[in-house]
Amino acid sequence: MPGVRAARGLVRAVRGWPRWYSTATEEVPADRPMKIRDKILTLQSMNPQVRAVEYAVRGPIVLRAAELEKELQRGVTKPFHEVIKANIGDAHAMGQQPITFLRQVVALCTYPDLLDNPSFPRDAKSRAVRILQSCGGQSLGSYSASQGVGCIREDVAQYIKDRDGGIPADPDNIYLTTGASDGIASILKILVSGEDKSRTGILIPIPQYPLYSAAISELDAIQVNYYLDEENCWALDVNELRRALYEAKGYCNPKVLCIINPGNPTGQVQSRRCIEEVIHFACEEGLFLLADEVYQDNVYSDSCKFHSFKKVLYEMGPEYFKHVELASFHSTSKGYTGECGYRGGYMEVVNLHPDIGAQLVKMLSVRLCPPVSGQAAMDVVVNPPHPDEESYEQFITEKEAVLSNLAYKAKMTEEIFNEIPGIKCNPLQGAMYAFPRVFIPSKAVQKAKDLGMAPDMFYCLQLLEETGICIVPGSGFGQKEGTHHFRMTILPSVEKLKTLLQKNNLDCKEKHCMVLLMGRSS
Structure with a gap:
């Protein structure tokens, strides 16, 4: 019978298998020393681009x-009772x-049974x-998708169109x-390519948000620094851009x-004229x-106004808006919503080559999709x-309360810091941070x-050790040689922010904490 012959052939084949292919478990002698395998992943063997990443x-x-x-x-006894982050x-x-309103919509999307709830x-x-x-x-x-x-x-496209005074946006x-x-x-x-002198250079502002330097390190691209003008309220000077570009x-x-506009960590808001010069x-x-x-929603100074790069680009005429490639970004994490955990955001990309658009979608497809709950929050x-x-009345009341509170704290932070000897x-x-300069004694x-x-x-x-205040050194954001800064968010409550600022102002302004701490350590 064919089935029997096939079975006998299989047995003969198995008998001919090499001994090492045996399915039997070989017993290891108890006295045989076990070889300790070295770790495959070490600091020396890991991806060097990832090792180079820093995020202050x-x-x-x-x-x-x-x-x-x-x-x-x-x-444990400390000179403070809490850490203020x-x-x-x-x-x-x-x-x-x-x-x-945002939480209501996301809740309804997450649990549709609530759609029957009259509240x-x-x-x-x-x-x-x-x-x-x-x-x-x-x-x-x-x-x-x-x-x-x-x-x-x-x-999102309709929002951009309304924000920019009717300039079209394509979904x-x-x-x-x-x-x-x-x-x-x-x-x-998708922008990085080339090797050696043909490697892509990326111009970033200094001070910068460390996402940029981290991403550039991870991609093994070249970071090209252009410095914002601290003496002119962190303004962007096109001559400085030109210097950085030609040297690079x-x-x-x-x-x-x-x-970055408004700036992080520097908080400046670019004028329309500056944006035109950059474009x-x-x-x-x-x-x-x-x-x-x-x-873009975090603008506090009466003398400043947010201008989107997309709007200015279009208003500069077809020689610009038909040719300059621009990607702009927005998020649920900032503004007045502050919904960092939803991880919602969008980018609008204009004048992208059609072939590259397909490549971008392909690359994004590898990640499947952004969190859909975050997309709902972005909506x-x-x-x-x-x-x-x-819902409008409650929404606008909550929105204005957040933004007016931030504007008050921005002004208060600036004024108190400028009263402290050794800080400017x-x-x-705009934005959510102060980036003051601190004059550190030479001994320190x-x-x-x-x-x-x-x-x-x-x-x-x-x-941090003396006061419990957790801030970030300016060296993590970049700064001109010989200057020192720190970044501090203005997001804590007014009461906590006052406490934080006053701890920087010990002994009724007579002993600036920097001098006290640095003198003690010198």
Whole structure:
């Protein structure tokens, strides 16, 4: 029979198998020494680009702050009773309350049974239904298209059009992202190419947000620094851009220009004239523009106004808006919502080559899609209640309360810092941070060098140990040689922020804490 013959053939074949292929488990003698295998992944064998990445906002200062919190919990005596974390722009962690309408819409999307609950307003329900109808299976738990949920991209395009006074925005140019950081990293990834002197150079402002230097290190691209003018309220000077660009051409191929407006960590808001000059420069030099505009709602100075790069680009005429490649970014994490944990964001990319658009979508497809709950939160940011809707009054009250509170704290922070000997702080025109200059005594500078650390890192560590204030040294953001700074968020409550600032102002301004701490350590 064929089946029997096949079985006998299989047995003969098995008998002919090599001995090492035996399915029997070989018994290892108990006295045979076990070889200890070396670790495959070590600092020496890991990806060197990842090892080179630094992110000061969550660096050693923050690790030490966490240790101090644990020591306080164990009852260890300190010169302070709590650690005040002013290192990161995390609004809700600092006590800011959520915008009710945003949370209502996301809650309805997450648990649609609430749509029958009469306590939820009709406008929140209508938005949730619209979002769910665009989701696979009408569920927030399904994957979306890699570029994002279609109706949300339409809402983003309408938001941009309204913001920019009617200038058109195409939903096909909108990419929903996992926060703005994900969009920035994605665009940089697709821009980087070449080797040695042809390697892509990326111009970034100094001081900068460490996301940029970290992404550049990870991609093994070339960081090209251009310095903001501290003496002129951290203004951007095109002559400085030109200097940085021409010097960089000797060792790389600079083709990307990053702008942060309003500035992080410096808080400046760029004038329209400055933006026009930057766009002209980018057009003239053949640079791809990245406009980080996540703080566009955070403008506090009466003399300043936010101008989007997209709007100015179009108003400069067809020789610019038909040719200059621009990617701009926004987020749920900042503004007045402060919804960092949802990781919602978008980028709009204009004048991208059609072939590259396909490549970008392909690259984003590898990650499947951004969190759909974050996409829903982004929808509320760009499509808030309208004046004729029932949630509008509560929404606008909450929004204005957050922004007016931030404006008050920005002014208060600037004024108190400038009363302290040894600290100089520029006006906080926008964003969520102060980046004051601190004048560190020469003996303390030398002490820091003896300890192998930057002077402002030494200062921030001493401040943390003595007062419990957690801030980030300016060396983590970049600064001109010979100057020292620190970044501090203005997000804590007014009461806590006053406490924080007063701890920088010991003994009724007679003994600046810097002098006290540094003198003690010298």
